[in-house]
Amino acid sequence: SYTRVGGQLRDMPPGFESSVRRFLEECEVAIGEISKLLDKNKIFIDRMVNVGVISRESAISWAMTGPNLRASGVPRDLRKDSPYLGYEKYDFDVPVMEEGDCYSRYFIRMEEMRQSIRLCRQVLDSMPSGPVNLADPKSILPDKERVLMSMEELIHHFIVSTQGIDAPAGEVYFAAENPKGELGFYIHSKGGGVPNRLKIRSPSFCNLAIVSKLLPGHMVSDIPAILGSLDFVMGECDR
Template sequence: MTGQASLVTERIPLGEDLSDAPAGERLIVNVGPSHPSTHGVLQILVELDGETVVKADPVIGYLHRGDEKIAENMHYNQFIPYTDRLDYLAPLANNVAYACAVEKLMGWTVPPRCQVIRVICCELARISSHLLGLGAFAMDCGAVSVFLYTFTEREKIYSLIEELTGARFTTTYTRIGGLARDLPDGWVGRAQAFVDQFGARVDEIDKLLCRNRIFVDRTKDVGVISAADALDYGLTGPNLRASGVDLDLRKKLPYLGYEQYDFEAVVGSAGDCYDRFVVRLEEMRQSRRILQQALSRIPDGPICVDEVRSYLPPKSAVLTKMEELIQHFMIVTEGISAPPGEVYFGAENPKGELGFYIVSKGGGVPHRLKIRAPSFMNLSILPKLLPGHLMADVVAILGSLDFVMGECDR
């Protein structure tokens, strides 16, 4: 590399140490924090030599809201709405992950009907998140039509979610020990109708991108993450599996009865942008398989644990019976009575492992609560990953990582 600004748009060898290279006429460019390609308020200070990235320094914190400290100042159930706003593209899955963590602390196991409904919620959230991620990724690379296809399917999911929870975006559907309400009449049939037609839509998205020469050229052999680097930087989810590491918590550490479902953990090999796209595409097909099984096996029974002193009674009983009214008052004012202890629970969310570490000293409020946000971990590899690529590759790499700043800046 010469001391002058290079005008040759060729990728230099990836992983090469460029810190001691002559500065020449290098240019520092702000990518974000207000730019569509950063998918939220992420700023990257990119140092360029011509078109080649020499150094990349991600800057986060623009969306910081102190969720962890908020959780330590309210009852366990009161924090559920805040989990909606972590990965706000998969609020149903966030609700479930947090509820499972607190239930692990309590020593509760939710009834089978509740487990199956939660699995349905998580897989609908996975498909919805991947649809937006793939649509935005494709548009970042110039394939605008795919975005329209993915958003059409996502709107169908939102209609189902709205009917189930009363909200399209911030659902707050899960409760510690159960669910806010049972399935509406006819909802299972409408969900099944969506699942039946969704397979053909995934095939269309597949054909639109896998045969698109521009998209393939912009993603193949770009942004390669080795399995060793993925593990070193704590990557999880599709970004980790695309690098050839077979780690899916639904398989390795099953929860909510995932061991009873027939599905495959999707694993890539190349670890490039294209593999990360293919993994998410195939994961939608696997989520469809899970949904078909779950919708056909929803058992009868309660949707909440039988814990009179810790779970809110039905509203109809609260309005008509004195015991239930007192029970409701005590739980709302004091919270559930959690035992002292420390627990960690990690769930396989669309972006990766969403984990909650809870320290309890007893009572209805956690003493400490920490969140392992997958997007935060996935972005940590950018300073190592981006140097050596062209500036145009940065947009493709960011799209392939599919991060959300809501959980990164928790």
């Protein structure tokens, strides 16, 4: 993974900032073109409005999170409610709609992409210089080039990779705002580098559970719109 305990794999490559800014400009244009095509398209509206309606109460009782929850009138976003990674320093809005139908879920995601562009630009403007990793050999893997040239660094790499970080005994639950919803990790530790228990709370698994209640009463032709608007990943739902 690029992001690791204590830092990240490597620093940003030369030209990274300008490349991202250029992509954000292109992305903003593309989102605008999609909005012009779909937002007031009669066929699109007929197939999405009042289809797959999830009430505020149902969204809460089925433990839905993310855009699917906010499309049903619940303004919950962990980046605002429980800020982490410096989100409290940035200015962004949390789009919310009340209707809870397929169109609302589409519209929320379109608005969230615009907010993501807004966030990325603020991050680029405030990105600091300096080291990208902690100077802690017990937590950080050594540089790959040194591993290939030094037996000591190879042993260091092996120990960190196999034994992990010496975590204290205890338990913790941390959740982050994922594009699909709340992605949470519960870890129970008896000490050492291997968790005693790990439980992952995947947003798609919870969001998809409502399908058995949501689909009855709709036409078969509505199913693609409903499932697409829930925006789930089957890899998260497999148990």
